[in-house]
Amino acid sequence: MSTGQGLFLSFEGIDGSGKSTQARRLAEALRAQGLEVVLTREPGGSPGAEEIRALVLNGDPDRWSAETEILLFTAARRDHLERTIRPALARGAVVICDRFADSTRVYQGxxxxxxxxTVDSLHALMIGREPDITLLIDMDPEEGLSRALGRAGTDTRFEGFGSDLQKAMRKGFLDLAAAHERFRVIDGKGDIDTVFTRLSAALPEFFKAPA
Incomplete structure (x- = not known):
């Protein structure tokens, strides 16, 4: 925030980790502090990117190859960056994004x-931006899949790949977290309030510890 620009936070995690709920909770808490917050998501977050979201998250699990998915997600991300993320950061807002490039690195890469x-090359060429802070909500793969399959909604294509993908995704996210200082890993086990307490403790920029 010291540069005069906003702050870019992303949430990552396997399907069913609760990251979307925690992203909404964080947005509410920061707005209560008087901050401008833009809560967005990937794929999506802009009109063009939302159209691509409908293509990649619905239908048969084998609808697209991993290579095609990378191109689709990168196209959606570029539109999202141009139309939503950059303008918000330029006016000093806090941008909270439910998934960003790390999801593509793990899912497709x-x-x-x-x-x-391939993912990293396209990202460097077309995106060139990482979040300032990435909050990884870590969750047991079997529990996450059970949650994901039990929720209402139509974006179920990736859940159709089953528990093996969930396990590989969790390992991929944890490996990324170990390699990059911008990650803060939050234990996703427990109820919403318990997890948000852990999340708040991981963000001293916004939440002071009790005296």
């Missing part, structure tokens, strides 16, 4: 094929 170099 690691868990669905050895395509991490």
């Amino acid at each position: 690691i868990s669905r094929g050895d395509l991490r170099a």
Whole structure:
């Protein structure tokens, strides 16, 4: 925030980890402090990106190859960056994004094929921006899948790959967290309030510990 720009936070985690709920809770808490907060998501977050979201998150699990998914997600991310994220940061807002490039690194780059170099090359060429802070909500893969399959909604294509993908995703996220200082890993076990207490403790920029 010292640069005069906003702050960019992303939430990551396996399906069913509760990251979307925690992202909403954080947005509410920061707005209560008087901050401008833009809560957004990927894929999506802009009109064009939302159209691509409908293509990639619905339908048969084998609808797209991993390579095609990388191109679709990168196109959606570029539109999102241009139309939502950059303008918000330029006016000093806090941007909270439910998933960003790390999801593509894990889902398509690691868990669905050895395509991490492709993901990183496209990201460097077309996106060139990482979050300032990434909050990883860590969750047991079986519990996460059970939650994901039990929730209402139509975005179920990736849940259809089953528990093996969930396990690979969790390992991929934890490996990224170990390699990059911007990550803060939050234990996702417990009720919403318990997890949010852990999340708040991991963000001393916004939440002071009790005296």
